[in-house]
Amino acid sequence: MIKAIIFLVLICSSTLVKAEWFEVVGYASTQGRDTAQARQAAVQDAITQALIFSGATISSVQSIADGVLNQDEIKIKSHGEIQQVNLVSESHEGDNYSVTLHLDIYATHNQCAEQKFNKQIAITQSQLTQPHQARLGQIFDIAKSTSQRLFNTLNERTSTVKPIPYLNTINVREYFAQQFDYNPALIETIATNSNSQYVLLSQITDIAAMDKLNSDYAFWQSDEYARSFKIDFALYDALTYEKVWYQHYATRGVWPFEKTELIDVYSDKFWNTHYGQQIQEVFNKLSQDLNAAVSCIPTKGKILYLNDDQVVINLGRVHGLEPGTVLSIMHQSSIITNRGSVVNSTIQTIDQVKVISVNMQNATAINLNTRPLSNIQLNDIVQVKIKNEDNFSLHN
Template sequence: MKKFVGISCTLFCLVAGTPASAEWFEVTGMANIKNGDHSKARRKAVNDAITQALLFSGASVTSVQTVTDGILTQDQLKLSANAEIQSANVISESQVGDTWQVTLHVDIMPQTEKCPISAYNKQIAITQSQLKNKHQATLGQIFDIHKATSERLYQTLNSQRASLEPVPYYAQPIEVNKFFNQRFDYNEQLIETVTANTNSQYVLLSQITDISGGEKLNGSLAFWKDDKYVRNFKMDFALFDALSHERIWQQQYSAQGIWPFEKTKLIDVYSDTFWQTDFADEIQSILNQVVIDLNGAVACLPTKGKILHIEGDRVVINLGRMHGLENGQLLNIAHNNPITDGDGRKYLHQIKTINQVRVVQINAQNAIAVNISQRPLNNIQLNDLVEIQVEPNESFSLIDE
């Protein structure tokens, strides 16, 4: 299992003659050394360190692999061009037991245009992934690999979250095939069920499409050695907005790793024995990248919620402390009036209103807000939408889609 060491210090360094200032971070990354491959362990340790720096600073990046695609020398890491990272210098690197440890000094330039709404969290339901080709799990009898991977993703997102607050929903199997086919004729009721049980604005669905075993690494002449195989791993992800049922992000990831066990050996996919293998390490690398991509996909999207209860000039909403809500916050209201076509498909239709409410009491998952206008909330209904107003002086920001 990959170990993470947090940010040891953060300082602001003013650059003379420039309006912007860079932040520098001293970060330490670690990765296990598998099969004596020090080069791979060093690369993963660098990725680990830079991932921490990026997530901590709030910088946006599409791929850590792209950022760290360069040559690691004794004193400097040459990075591919990226507007966010100015430089990354190696302070020290060494082997510590069975791990490789790299400490970097990373200079990150703040974004010229940061999304003010990124300061607010969005809850995301992590559902149980589906194993598409179950017969491929025969090698090692890893028929629960989809469950273990979903749990691992939740743990990874929970430890590295930036814009997203994960909610576990991986104990219950769900059918996701239709969400990934070309016709895209999925049942929206599944999204409704998940978000109703998790109070989440987003629902993440996934499926593992390939865990097939490849060629044997050991030759027939080396019969005295343990069997080792190259094994594939491919996984699809799709993120849905629970309020509009729209698919707002989709990505496929693939990797290969060494499967070090004999063909007849039964493997517990929840054990450290499995997660310390090269194959599982590749899975974890994918999950680390998924966390970064998910945060990037939603960072500039508004945090929205629903009205759960109305009592006079007071409303109860499903946004709370977990979302970054504070007392005194202003919320805009829009009617949720979906349009249904002849085939029964629903389309998001939001009707803007001039109504605003102010938060007066906050709980972990919900809050109470009061009407700030002399106009009564006569036309406001249950399940109408609320959105955090980021700039009080700006006009109403909900988009009529």
């Protein structure tokens, strides 16, 4: 039972708050952990997910004694404060430990309003930059298997990020070069095929075996090595082709297999090892960082069809739209730089449209102005318009 919780929270001084209940499931592996440590990791995972969904950014971790959360030294750069946490259930099945928490979170007036609208992100297949390093265990499919694992991680978590799988083999190396002379055509193709506002690219830069962990004199033990895992992520805005976020992650884990053993990187046997769980921890952190990077960015889409005062756009219910949602329109144009690269630019118009019907991936909207929609073209940009009213204050 969770006995006492103390949060150090940096919140705005506004007293206008709205209480919301969140029920979140946190997961952790028991590989390399005792029950108390697994419970700690699962509780941390659940609370972190809830805080991020409510608008918080995590900067440190919880402390748990004897498997019971009795103190929280977490530092939160937050617009929300947790008032109560209830442990609904916990279970231990195989190598997995899970807890379900019920959290009462008070969101303040200054919480980011954009985060209630979702952003679809195309998750592409990673690229292994040093294929020869995969010979140990013959794990040449690790780029594909980790990309699928990343998609599943993002898909299972509650956040403004809505992942779309795009696991075709692509060459991403130029998108991580310092010269930024990449071809935007790939970004455009992926975004169009997946109906995504962003494209996430990644490259695995190091999976080399490292030091032997057990002694040569312990001949009765199987050899165990430390193995590295380093990966770069770059997030591109599909409307402007700009790199809007970049992060490098590095970890290492125990590689418990014999040198000659062939390893199936899609199997539970691999993912339940210490090495596999360390990779999973990277993806858990990535999900937090990615959500923080895009949650307060306006949700944008394109005009797919235009007929007099009605437009069809590529945003829908999955993005958080509903009848009555207002969007502003921006003209889009392409500029060719002196280096021959393409830069997309937008010009804000005074035109606005209101959603009248919504499907999962698109919506129909009508002109809100008395003047006709002039000079509006296909592929012009629509942006969800955030009202300035007190969206997060309590109403009597």
